[in-house]
Amino acid sequence: MIAKIAAPSDVAIEFRGVNYRINDIPARVIVSNISLSISRGETLVLLGRSGSGKTTLLKLINRMLAPSQGQVFVEGRATTDCDPIRLRRGIGYVIQEAGLFPHFTIAQNVALVPTLEKWDSARIATRVEELLRLVGLDPAEFSARRPHELSGGQRQRVGVARALAAEPPILLMDEPFGALDPVTRAELQREFGALARRLNKTIVFVTHDIREALLLGSRVALLHAGHLVALAPPQDFLRLDHPEVHAFSACLDPSDGVTQ
């Protein structure tokens, strides 16, 4: 028997033999036999087609889902041993279309977790201003607005600010730039890349876009039909020999798919 070793301090998130299935009849296996360590401060990109199980992996981290088998450890503690509410307040979460509350102002949206955590109002106000500046929005102009008055890109910036509000060490991002137009997307990817390097957070980033994965990831994990099929830093990723890696790298080939 293998002795249990406490997770080394440089591991922020660890999957140990994780399966997740939905108990329909017949049962559907969504992810299977995932073992993966995510180091503190790295940006791990989960890449895969729709339905490959990447969003499921993300939701297993903040216990929006619980593993059917195996365990997920966050900062050395199994998520199933944690109070899910406490766990989630310590993990930032950004989704496609931002999911901002339409009945809240921008400032109230950003202040959500600090408000839930009952920070005093002066501290919240300072923090909100700081965050809006961080994501490139002028607090004087945007604080009192409502989400529907902003563009998609601006809303997504607010989504990032909201996720960072209570200074979580971990940030989960589910195709955050997926719904944006290509120009805004490229702009946000660049800015976010710079921001991520500066913030030194552990980031798990879900995307189906190989360019985005190679641009933002310190490592890229490729999922295919619920299995982890490749894991490598961006510079080595394209050299891996796996049909699914080839399928994704084909998307990068400029001559491919262009009809003359």
Add this chain to the structure above:
Amino acid sequence: MTPWNFFLSHRSEIFHATLDHLTLVVISMDIAIAIAVPLGMLIVQHRHLRTIALGIASVFQTIPSLALFGFLIPIPFIGGIGRRTAIVALVLYALLPILRNTYVGLSGVDPAILEAAEAMGMTTTQILLRVRLPLALSVILAGVRTATVITIGVATIAAAIGAGGLGTFIFRGVAMVSDSVILAGAIPAALLAIFADLLLGLLERRLKVI
């Protein structure tokens, strides 16, 4: 006697009947809202209760109103002749539109918003009270508006079991075969309904979140 002459000679009586009618409607609506909105919040969280609650509320709505008033008379405590029985019947009628709209409004919130709320570490109760409810308010109010208009109409029938209100004139007019007397009840009832509809419609737009 022309309707206008009848109206002038009975204006104080009509005014009091209108007030009685309005009282009947306001009390019934308050009770119906106090039951249906919390019940709607409950069935959003507990799926197995949903079919039962909506089913029971629908059944009340299908009972012809005059029959419902009649059924209630012999029931102890809530029954008998008079206003109390009428209020019970009106509440039962108003439940369905409010309950259904509360449920639809609360469950119709954009899944992305609910996912974000859950992921930010909001509890189920916090999500219900701070996210679902404010976003559902205009839909709930639309249900209240429908129920109010229905209740103003159905409340005229309450006069049949001695609850007073504008129905008194209608029943009297039918017995006397006098259009003037019927209109003395029907016109104020219609005006009440139109006025309530406009007022609540205004409020509904006010509460709408983009």
